[in-house]
Amino acid sequence: xxxxxxxxxxxxxxxxxxxxxxxxxxxxxxxxxxxxxxxxxxxxxxxxxxxxxxxxxxxxxxxxxxxxxxxxxxxxxxxxxxxxxxxxxxxxxxxxxxxxxxxxxxxxxxxxxxxxxxxxxxxxxxxxxxxxxxxxxxxxxxxxxxxxxxxxxxxxxxxxxxxxxxxxxxxxxxxxxxxxxxxxxxxxxxxxxxxxxxxxxxxxxxxxxxxxxxxxxxxxxxxxxxxxxxxxxxxxxxxxxxxxxxxxxxxxxxxxxxxxxxxxxxxxxxxxxxxxxxxxxxxxxxxxxxxxxxxxxxxxxxxxxxxxxxxxxxxxxxxxxxxxxxxxxxxxxxxxxxxxxxxxxxxxxxxxxxxxxx
Numbered sequence: 001x002x003x004x005x006x007x008x009x010x011x012x013x014x015x016x017x018x019x020x021x022x023x024x025x026x027x028x029x030x031x032x033x034x035x036x037x038x039x040x041x042x043x044x045x046x047x048x049x050x051x052x053x054x055x056x057x058x059x060x061x062x063x064x065x066x067x068x069x070x071x072x073x074x075x076x077x078x079x080x081x082x083x084x085x086x087x088x089x090x091x092x093x094x095x096x097x098x099x100x101x102x103x104x105x106x107x108x109x110x111x112x113x114x115x116x117x118x119x120x121x122x123x124x125x126x127x128x129x130x131x132x133x134x135x136x137x138x139x140x141x142x143x144x145x146x147x148x149x150x151x152x153x154x155x156x157x158x159x160x161x162x163x164x165x166x167x168x169x170x171x172x173x174x175x176x177x178x179x180x181x182x183x184x185x186x187x188x189x190x191x192x193x194x195x196x197x198x199x200x201x202x203x204x205x206x207x208x209x210x211x212x213x214x215x216x217x218x219x220x221x222x223x224x225x226x227x228x229x230x231x232x233x234x235x236x237x238x239x240x241x242x243x244x245x246x247x248x249x250x251x252x253x254x255x256x257x258x259x260x261x262x263x264x265x266x267x268x269x270x271x272x273x274x275x276x277x278x279x280x281x282x283x284x285x286x287x288x289x290x291x292x293x294x295x296x297x298x299x300x301x302x303x304x305x306x307x308x309x310x311x312x313x314x315x316x317x318x319x320x321x322x323x324x325x326x327x328x329x330x331x332x333x334x335x336x337x338x339x340x341x342x343x344x345x346x347x348x349x350x351x352x353x354x355x356x357x358x
Contacts, residue, residue: 004028005170006117007126008109009064009071011056012197014128014173016063016190017181021172022126023067030120031064031071033057034108036080037203059192066190076112083107085203089213092241093221095264096340099157099309100201106160114165124168131155132174133166136293142166144292144351149177156309159344159354160290210242224269226253229262229278237271240264246279246336260336280333286326286343286355293352296320304346305330307337307357313346326355 005027007019022029033056057073064071084103091098109127117125130147131154142163147153161169173181185193204212214220221239228234235253237243242250247261251273260279263272284307291297297320304313305328316330328343337357344354 002026002028003123004030004121005124005126006113006120006122007031007069008113008128009033009060010128011053011059011192011195012128013182013185013190013192013195014130014197015060016128016192017176017184018126018128018172019063019067019069020184020188020190022170023069025172027124027126029067029069029126030122031060031067031069032113032116033060033071033073034080034113035073035075035077036104036108037077037085059195062191066188074113074116076108079112080104080108085216088201089216091340092209092213093266094340095240095266097244097338098340099342100203102157102160102342105157110161110165110169114168117168124170126170126172128173129154129158129171130173130178131158131171133169133171139293141293145174146346146349146351147171147173148175152178155351156306156342156344159292159342159351161292162290163292166292210239213241222269224271226251226273227270229272229274234273240266240269240271243271245338276335279336281337282330282333284328284337284343285358286328287324287358289320289324289326289353289355291353293347293350296323297326301352303328303352304348306344306346307334308341318345318352324355325358 005022007022007029009015009019009031011033019029019031061071084100087103088098088100114125130149130152132145132147134143134145136143144155144158144161144166146155182193221241223236223238224240226234226237243261243264245261248258251259258276259273260276261271262274262278297318301318303316303318305316306313314330314334316328319327321327326343339357341357342354343357345352
């Protein structure tokens with residue numbers, strides 16, 4: 001009796017090829033597209049560039065039809081609004097910079113969708129993520145590893161996966177390059193073989209996050225003071241939701257030298273500006289901890305760490321003073337460590353785990 005797999009099909013080329021590869025492995029597959037939000041509820045008038053567009057659903061259906069597998073649309077919009085959109089808004093209101101893709105993976109793709117897969121009697125969930133999963137017999141743990149195509153590796157946004165989820169997840173693209181994936185899709189005649197990858201946050205039109213937040217909440221965020229490290233007032237800002245650590249553009253002030261956002265304080269409604277050298281720090285704390293390759297960090301552990309998706313791994317010493325807190329000391333000062341972003345720890349190509357930067 002063949003194993004049964006639920007395939008998360010976004011309408012893009014990656015999930016299409018993932019579905020094909022799972023059928024080739026002999027799985028009895030069900031294709032599923034998640035409806036994550038109503039565009040009007042997210043303050044949007046045009047969803048044509050999002051993962052929830054009608055075009056995306058039709059592309060996923062077309063691929064499923066070509067593969068001879070059933071396809072369904074599951075409505076997770078209420079869960080998405082609560083776990084992703086509302087977290088996104090609260091983060092900016094609290095002076096943090098969120099990563100909604102991580103929240104979506106954690107709460108939707110590998111929680112809500114995984115639970116639905118179990119209800120349907122599926123053995124696993126397969127997605128088009130570029131990462132690998134291996135079982136380590138010596139530790140008895142499932143490991144999350146980088147994709148072989150390091151230019152497409154998505155292990156950073158998957159650090160929250162639990163042992164149970166890893167056991168029942170398959171990443172068919174983990175050992176392929178993007179060009180190989182497109183080649184497979186073209187050879188199979190999939191309608192989306194040349195479809196461009198989505199780049200921006202799916203529920204925000206363009207990159208104006210502040211405009212989205214204001215429209216979504218119906219609130220306006222008051223002006224406040226730009227200050228320097230000594231508390232000297234430098235000018236007026238236009239609401240703290242418009243600023244993130246390391247930002248230089250859009251300040252609306254002229255100085256004799258480049259100035260950057262160094263801190264955002266929602267309680268005082270201030271934004272601290274400073275020179276670029278003031279952006280660097282060697283230490284951070286992170287909470288909401290999830291460890292993968294080991295149950296806990298005892299003492300000090302030599303690691304490589306990333307504090308943003310596109311960053312190269314940096315050498316550091318990690319400790320876990322409390323069950324839900326990590327403390328990291330980098331060998332070299334890091335630029336613009338940002339509250340709300342993810343800290344992810346690596347041992348070469350293996351994800352040790354991570355947390356949310358405090």
